[in-house]
Amino acid sequence: MHAFEVLRDPVRRRILELLADGERASGAVAEVIGREFAITQPAVSQHLKVLRDSGLASVRVDGARRIYALDTSPLQEVDAWLERFRRFWEPRLDSLAAEIARGKRRDT
Amino acid sequence: MHAFEVLRDPVRRRILELLADGERASGAVAEVIGREFAITQPAVSQHLKVLRDSGLASVRVDGARRIYALDTSPLQEVDAWLERFRRFWEPRLDSLAAEIARGKRRDT
DNA sequence: TAGTTATATTAGCAAATCCTAAATTAACTC
DNA sequence: GAGTTAATTTAGGATTTGCTAATATAACTA
Numbered sequence: 001m002h003a004f005e006v007l008r009d010p011v012r013r014r015i016l017e018l019l020a021d022g023e024r025a026s027g028a029v030a031e032v033i034g035r036e037f038a039i040t041q042p043a044v045s046q047h048l049k050v051l052r053d054s055g056l057a058s059v060r061v062d063g064a065r066r067i068y069a070l071d072t073s074p075l076q077e078v079d080a081w082l083e084r085f086r087r088f089w090e091p092r093l094d095s096l097a098a099e100i101a102r103g104k105r106r107d108t
Numbered sequence: 109m110h111a112f113e114v115l116r117d118p119v120r121r122r123i124l125e126l127l128a129d130g131e132r133a134s135g136a137v138a139e140v141i142g143r144e145f146a147i148t149q150p151a152v153s154q155h156l157k158v159l160r161d162s163g164l165a166s167v168r169v170d171g172a173r174r175i176y177a178l179d180t181s182p183l184q185e186v187d188a189w190l191e192r193f194r195r196f197w198e199p200r201l202d203s204l205a206a207e208i209a210r211g212k213r214r215d216t
Numbered sequence: 217t218a219g220t221t222a223t224a225t226t227a228g229c230a231a232a233t234c235c236t237a238a239a240t241t242a243a244c245t246c
Numbered sequence: 247g248a249g250t251t252a253a254t255t256t257a258g259g260a261t262t263t264g265c266t267a268a269t270a271t272a273a274c275t276a
Binding site: 217218219220221222223224225226227228229230231232233234235236237238239240241242243244245246 | 247248249250251252253254255256257258259260261262263264265266267268269270271272273274275276
Binding site for chain 3: 009011039040042043046047063064065
């Protein structure tokens with residue numbers, strides 16, 4: 001599944017924001033999301049599965065708990081797709097600053 | 109409609125790529141997309157409507173033609189959402205370069 | 217004006233999405 | 247082991263999506 005399909009859902013975007021602050025148990029995620037979006041724990045679990053299957057999150061077992069962590073590779077792809085559009089809003093920079101700004105060619 | 113919902117569809121992402129190269133008549137878009145994705149002209153027209161309604165494209169009338177142009181504000185929102193995740197893959201830079209890289213605080 | 221070209225809109229359908237409720241799995245605790 | 251806690255999975259349904267075919271609108275062209 002393409003990252004954009006995963007990111008389409010606001011619940012999943014919010015889960016990723018939570019995971020960006022550090023790993024969390026499934027239940028801790030479900031508690032926050034359930035409160036913010038008024039959905040049940042199984043619904044959150046299903047969203048976590050989508051994140052797992054699409055490579056945006058990984059799980060670690062800790063006793064009866066499942067600890068979720070963010071995996072950012074698919075987000076990097078999204079970032080790369082946006083690259084071709086940035087010229088429409090990013091300020092023009094001189095060439096060295098531009099190279100740094102784009103995070104490119106740091107060692108070529 | 110949130111930009112991420114619009115970007116979810118690969119046809120619409122491709123249309124935005126085309127428009128990034130310059131404005132195009134509806135028919136010209138339909139020709140390329142129809143060939144690449146094997147869908148009909150009305151289907152493309154419906155996607156163009158979604159892009160219009162979500163503020164990602166604007167139209168100009170030229171006789172019987174409708175000329176579409178890219179509007180990037182919603183893409184900037186996507187870019188902004190990604191910002192909080194960039195620290196996971198962007199190289200650490202010294203503070204001045206980081207400011208430039210993030211395109212922030214250019215005049216404060 | 218009649219026909220053609222360019223494009224949008226509508227109706228309807230198949231597939232996908234996201235939810236809840238119920239059932240299941242697995243690990244702790246007494 | 248029995249009960250409890252943590253989490254996932256499954257079944258089913260309402261809603262949304264994206265398509266095609268048909269139709270409509272509007273502007274050129276002979």
